[in-house]
Amino acid sequence: MARWVCSVCDYEYNEETGDPATGIPPGTPFEDLPDDWRCPECTVGKGAFVRVDEEDEVKTDEEDDL
Numbered sequence: 001m002a003r004w005v006c007s008v009c010d011y012e013y014n015e016e017t018g019d020p021a022t023g024i025p026p027g028t029p030f031e032d033l034p035d036d037w038r039c040p041e042c043t044v045g046k047g048a049f050v051r052v053d054e055e056d057e058v059k060t061d062e063e064d065d066l
Helices: 054-065
Strands: 003-006 011-013 049-053
Touching: none
Parallel strands: none
Antiparallel strands: 003 011, 003 049
């Protein structure tokens, strides 16, 4: 399952956990969120989210060690 991060406020949408506070059940892919779904933190639309891959996280951690 993927994770998506809001490019405005850094809120993280995790497909595995969903967003129960807004009625999105666990296991809901980001693509299946309603078109009018908004970031629960800053209210921007889905277009402001970027997918976070595990590989990117590893690279970021390695860069921090430099």
